[in-house]
Amino acid sequence: MKRLVLLGGGHAHLFVLEAFAREQPEAVVSLITPDALTPYSGMMPGVIAGHYDYRQACIDLAPLAARAGCALRLDAAVSLDAAQRQIRLASGEVIDYDLLSIDTGSTPRIPDLPGADTCGHPVKPIGQLLDSWHTARAARSAAVVGAGAAGVEIIMALHHRQPRMRCTLVDRAPCLLDGLPVRLQRRVIAELVRQRIEVVTDARVSGIDGDALRLEDGRSIPSQFTVWATGAAPPAWLRGSGLALDERGFIATGPTLQSLSHPEVFAAGDVATMIDAPRPKSGVFAVRAGPPLAANLLRAARRDTLQPWTPQTRALLLLACGRRHAIASRGGWSLQGDWVWRWKDRIDRAFMRRFDL
């Protein structure tokens, strides 16, 4: 029997476990991931805002793995040798595979500044960010660096939780939500103004301590709780793996979700880039990749021909605004309201129910 290793309990692998429960692959399957509870990012700003507790926003991989007949190993890859088909784990163990599927997500990009790692908190792992926030609840000021969708949601969630805390959103780009539709940007700016959240754009952070962020132009921004939401970087352990990577260091895959250099390796979610159809690093696209990944792993295990897949070009973006209010955007249109939050809440809860055994 082939040895099929699922590395990482990310969004795409949830669908793989679901599919394997319906149809057992012709392989011995194991899932390697550091924690049995995997956070669902769509609900995390709601956890910070106090609408959900952490456990409500996590999926327990143990029953999903058991139902799929898959051995769960709580550990993390620290290196991969694609030529030898071996994964080295944090525990020191070395795992051999015949087929490998990687869905380990991205790692946060932390600025290379003195104090960046001790005085600031990366947005991932989300569990750690929440722990840091719980110990910093007395903070009188907070800043989020990085005004992408996650940064915008987090600053509004922090403000909702501590309305008297001075909140600032900082980005080096001249506008918020760079690259996203202008109508969405306008709605978000109006919402930030309404909530009296300060926005500082065109700003490069040059230093940080426990009380403030310093900018290159000499300004200082009060922040006793700083979150780095500065974008997704590839995991460092991919660098020496021998796998073909894109120009940023993510695994380069083709339309069958196979590595361009090693066809026995599949990858999906933030960790991978489909070279002919690149998409933003977001949970929506990781979720969409799940069913085609599962189908191709089943085919690969029985040596069938694999099927190509093209991800959709546009996705619905639902941005939570701290309070029970949200903004929806797809292509050129956008909407907002309390009802949009309830709609998002229904979608998120339905997703969680699907994987709650």
Ligand SMILES: Cc1cc2nc3c(=O)[nH]c(=O)nc-3n(C[C@H](O)[C@H](O)[C@H](O)COP(=O)(O)OP(=O)(O)OC[C@H]3O[C@@H](n4cnc5c(N)ncnc54)[C@H](O)[C@@H]3O)c2cc1C
């Ligand atoms: C605060 C926040 C809010 C967000 N909100 C949204 C949103 O509303 N909508 C949206 O589409 N996207 C959102 N995103 C982006 C979204 O979180 C990611 O794009 C998505 O989680 C990627 O899914 P994934 O399957 O690639 O990996 P992940 O969900 O990151 O899962 C990776 C898994 O791999 C495991 N793992 C990590 N390293 C290793 C290792 N070395 N060995 C083994 N296992 C490992 C992890 O423990 C985890 O279980 C948000 C992100 C953040 C930070």
